[in-house]
Structure formats: structure tokens, C-alpha cells
Amino acid sequence: MTNEDGGVSSSEQSMKARYELSRRIAHDTMAPIRQIAQLIEIFKAEHADSLDEDAQVILGMVQDKTRQLSEMTQAVRAYSDAMCKPLALQEANFAAALSTEIESLQFETVLFKRENSISVTADPQFLRQFIQRLLRSIPFDVAKEQSAELVLSVCHDEASAAHIRLDFSPCSIDFSEKLQLSELAQYKSGDLFELLCLHECSEICLRHGWALYMEKNGDDVLRVNICL
Amino acid sequence: MTNEDGGVSSSEQSMKARYELSRRIAHDTMAPIRQIAQLIEIFKAEHADSLDEDAQVILGMVQDKTRQLSEMTQAVRAYSDAMCKPLALQEANFAAALSTEIESLQFETVLFKRENSISVTADPQFLRQFIQRLLRSIPFDVAKEQSAELVLSVCHDEASAAHIRLDFSPCSIDFSEKLQLSELAQYKSGDLFELLCLHECSEICLRHGWALYMEKNGDDVLRVNICL
Incomplete structure (x- = not known):
């Protein structure tokens, strides 16, 4: 038993052990x-007659x-x-998965242009979670924009690795250099749920070996690049 | 920005980001x-006169x-x-750190034999946490044993990497092959705090590049091997 023994398999084992522990933690935390x-419900029911307004408020x-x-x-x-659940990788269609999420978000004022099929190797559950969290994280204020546009395309450049482009327009935030996912936090309110969304996106990218960065394309397009 | 860019530094960055998020989660969970x-305290104080026994119980x-x-x-x-706090590695004395923890546990009936100095490269806080969790995890029932013994030694074998040996005796558990840390769970009650102890030990080993396994040495000695 040395560090050199079967690297991948022992790292998979430790991932699985972490996942089982995280389920146990969630379960044991939810119980109390x-x-x-339930105890407060019982208390309110049993003492309904004697509770004054102040007691009800507390x-x-x-x-x-x-x-x-x-x-x-x-x-x-x-x-x-997102960090430690075992991956079940398969061929999946990024374009179709994005369509489904956009429909469920009811982005009615958004014109969504897409290619029919963009094949990625991914765990379907994580792909869904990734797209949901990404759409929630991008400062793309659909409600206010009557003519928002989301363009999905795939690009094969010389360096051979395909990458997915997601163009959000118009985009109100301003930055000059490439922006990393974690840097989006500065454009958000900073509550825990938003932070978790961003981190889930990052962790899912990391586990699938995807690199993600954002850039401006002209004045009002935010381009998300996902290098597969 | 590809996966190949500066591997270590981006992995350190993601570790730091995870650590900051984990602190935030702990903070935001503790608040409610x-x-x-506090609300229950206030409620009890304000309604002390009107609360019957049943109400007090709830x-x-x-x-x-x-x-x-x-x-x-x-x-x-x-x-x-243990999983994601940045490490501050330095030279530390394993023997001295173990002594301190044994003293604080007041293992009065344990004869502790040790070498004066066993140098390891470790984060001192994690080394302390590791030793505490290890001592809590080993089925070494000091209270019942009037003549328990804990022998700490260091061994340099042919394969050149030094390893630390910790002999606990007597040891009541029985197993034939090498036992991994995670397998100790079967000898414990299985509550969440015990599981966390075992996982903390494992994670600290992993991050320091130590390999740990246990074996029997004769009938009644449990030997913990820590390959540095």
C-alpha cells in the first residue's frame, strides 16, 4: 500500500467515500x-388557546x-x-439539454438560436445542473429586455478541441479581459445560494475537464466559451 | 485558458475557493x-408563568x-x-505532537514509549487534528486496560521512504489482512461524529501524501503504519 498503487482507482474510491459521507451528513442534518x-407544529396545536400574539410571532x-x-x-x-457524486458519463446533446432548460425557465422574450445537435460527453444529470446554474448565474436580465437573444454555436478551431459558445445579448456588465466563472460573483448580490450556483458550475466543469471563460463580443454581447 | 495552463496554481486556486465557500456555508448555517x-430562550423567559410541564418538555x-x-x-x-483549508507545511516533530495529545487525553494507564524526535513535513494544525482523530478512531480501550501500551517508532526500510509505526496493545479487534482507515468504521458504532473522525484522518493523510494502513503484529498488537 503505497501512494503509487493504482492511482485512479484509489481516487475513485475516495470520491465514493466522500459522496457516501456527504449523503450521510445531509441526512443526519435534515433529521433534527x-x-x-414538527415540535413547533405540535406546540402551536396543543397551546393554540393560550398563545398570545407575541408568542405566535416568536x-x-x-x-x-x-x-x-x-x-x-x-x-x-x-x-x-457536484463535487463528489460519481459520474455516469455518456454521449449527450448539449443543444437539446439547453433547450429544455430554457423552456422550463419560460424565457418568453428570448430568441434562442441553436444548432440542432452539439455532442458532449457528460453525465446527463450534471449537464442539466450545470446549464441550470449557468443560466441563473449569468447577469442576463430577461425580464427587463424585450428583445434578448441567446445564440448557441459550436466552434472547431485550429487547436482541434471543440468549444461551445453561448452569446447572451444584450449584456449590461462591463469588463475588458476574460472573466472566469468565480469572478461573476462580483456582479451578484453575494447571497449563499448564488455562490453555491457559481461553485456548482465550476465543480461540474472541473470534473468533466471543461474550461469555461467569458468575454465581451462587441459592446453588448456576453460570450460564454466552454472548451470541451 | 486551457486545462493544461498552470495545473498546480489553478488547483490551489480552486482549493482556496472551496475553503472560502465552506467557511461561508458554516457561518451562514450557524446564524439561524x-x-x-435565542428565540426559544426569549420565549421561555417571556412566558415562564404560563408554560405547563408539557410545554416545557417540548x-x-x-x-x-x-x-x-x-x-x-x-x-x-x-x-x-481537513479537505480544503490551505496547508502551511513546515518541519514538525511527530513524537512531540503525539506526546502532547496523549497527555491531554489523560491516558494514565498507558505506558507510552517513544523516540525523541520523528521529523515530518506537515501543517502543525493538521498534524494535531490527525493525531487526535487517529487516537479517537483506534479501538484501543484504555479505560478497561490496566496495562495498555503505546509504542511509537520510526522505520527506514529498503524502499527508502521512512515510515512511522504506532503499536497499540492490547488490541481486541481481529482481522487477518491489512486494514485501511475507512475499514475501521465496521468496529465503531457508526455515528456521524465517528465517521467524520475517520474521514478527517484519511483526508489529512491524502493531502500530506501519507499512506496509512493497519496490521496485526502478533495476537494482541494493532500496528498503525504511516508511510511518509
Whole structure:
């Protein structure tokens, strides 16, 4: 048993062990959160007659905080899945997966132009999670824009590796150099759920061996490049 | 920006980003837990006169669950530190670090034999955490044993890499082959805190490039080998 022994397999093993532990942590954390919620429900039901307004307010605040903890635990679990859930790689169609997510987001004012098929090797669940998180992270304010456009294309350059381009326009943020995913945080409100979205995108890229960066294409197009 | 660009530095960057996120998660999780504890305190104080015994019991249970959540959050944070807190490597003395931990555990019935100095390259905080978790994880029931012995030695074999040996005796568990850290779980009660201890040990080994396995040395000695 040395470090040199079967590198990949021992790294897969440690990934699997981390995943099992992360599921256990999520499970064991959710249990007391759920129990607190139930106990407060029981308390309110059993003492409905004797609780004054002030008491109701305090118990309502406890319920809010409990819901908040539950949402955070679920969000952290999705993030740790992105880090350590075993991948089931297969051929997938990036264009079709993006279409599905755009439809579910009901971007009705967005003109979506795409190629029919862009083949990638990916875990389908992670591909879906990646696209969802990416669309949530890009400062692409569809509600305000009546003529927003999202153009998906694929490019094979000389360096041989295919890369996917996603052009969002118009784009209100301004930057000169290439922008990394993590740098998007500065354009967001900074709440934990947004940070988790960005980190999930990064982790999924890392595990699939994709490199992602953003650049401006002209004044009002934000181009996301995903090098496969 | 390709995968090939500056491997180590981008992996260090992503480690740092993970560490910052994990601190943020711990911080944002502790806030509502603390608020629930405070709200219940306020509730009990303000309604002290009107709360019957049943009400007191329910609120006491909510307080227990809140404490449990707080302990879990702190334990998970120590685990995620082990995974992603940046290392500050320096020369450290394994023998001295082990002595300190044994003293703090007050293993009064244990005869501890050691060499004066065993030099390792390690982050001192992680070395301490590693030794604490290891001592908690080994099924070495000091309380019941009046003549337990812990022997620390260092061995330079032909393959040139030094390795540390820790002999625990007597040892009640029985196994024939080499035992990995993760396999120790089967000899433990399986609660989350024990699992976290084992995983922290493994992660700290992994990050320092140490390989750890256990074997029996004769009938009643459990030997822990740490290949540096």
C-alpha cells in the first residue's frame, strides 16, 4: 500500500467515500431540522388557546429559521453532489439539454438560436445542473429586455478541441479581459445560494475537464466559451 | 485558458475557493441555528408563568435538537477544513505532537514509549487534528486496560521512504489482512461524529501524501503504519 498503487482507482474510491459521507451528513442534518419543525407544529396545536400574539410571532420566526436551514441544507447537498457524486458519463446533446432548460425557465422574450445537435460527453444529470446554474448565474436580465437573444454555436478551431459558445445579448456588465466563472460573483448580490450556483458550475466543469471563460463580443454581447 | 495552463496554481486556486465557500456555508448555517436557540430562550423567559410541564418538555426538546445541529455543523466544518483549508507545511516533530495529545487525553494507564524526535513535513494544525482523530478512531480501550501500551517508532526500510509505526496493545479487534482507515468504521458504532473522525484522518493523510494502513503484529498488537 503505497501512494503509487493504482492511482485512479484509489481516487475513485475516495470520491465514493466522500459522496457516501456527504449523503450521510445531509441526512443526519435534515433529521433534527425536521424534528424542530414538527415540535413547533405540535406546540402551536396543543397551546393554540393560550398563545398570545407575541408568542405566535416568536414561534413564526422559529419556523422561518427552520425553513431557511432546510433550504440551505438542500442547496449545500446539491453542491456537494457536484463535487463528489460519481459520474455516469455518456454521449449527450448539449443543444437539446439547453433547450429544455430554457423552456422550463419560460424565457418568453428570448430568441434562442441553436444548432440542432452539439455532442458532449457528460453525465446527463450534471449537464442539466450545470446549464441550470449557468443560466441563473449569468447577469442576463430577461425580464427587463424585450428583445434578448441567446445564440448557441459550436466552434472547431485550429487547436482541434471543440468549444461551445453561448452569446447572451444584450449584456449590461462591463469588463475588458476574460472573466472566469468565480469572478461573476462580483456582479451578484453575494447571497449563499448564488455562490453555491457559481461553485456548482465550476465543480461540474472541473470534473468533466471543461474550461469555461467569458468575454465581451462587441459592446453588448456576453460570450460564454466552454472548451470541451 | 486551457486545462493544461498552470495545473498546480489553478488547483490551489480552486482549493482556496472551496475553503472560502465552506467557511461561508458554516457561518451562514450557524446564524439561524443560533437565532432559533435565542428565540426559544426569549420565549421561555417571556412566558415562564404560563408554560405547563408539557410545554416545557417540548421546548426542551427543541433546544436539544438545536444543540445537536450546532455540534454537527462544527464537526462538519472541521471535516471540510481537513479537505480544503490551505496547508502551511513546515518541519514538525511527530513524537512531540503525539506526546502532547496523549497527555491531554489523560491516558494514565498507558505506558507510552517513544523516540525523541520523528521529523515530518506537515501543517502543525493538521498534524494535531490527525493525531487526535487517529487516537479517537483506534479501538484501543484504555479505560478497561490496566496495562495498555503505546509504542511509537520510526522505520527506514529498503524502499527508502521512512515510515512511522504506532503499536497499540492490547488490541481486541481481529482481522487477518491489512486494514485501511475507512475499514475501521465496521468496529465503531457508526455515528456521524465517528465517521467524520475517520474521514478527517484519511483526508489529512491524502493531502500530506501519507499512506496509512493497519496490521496485526502478533495476537494482541494493532500496528498503525504511516508511510511518509
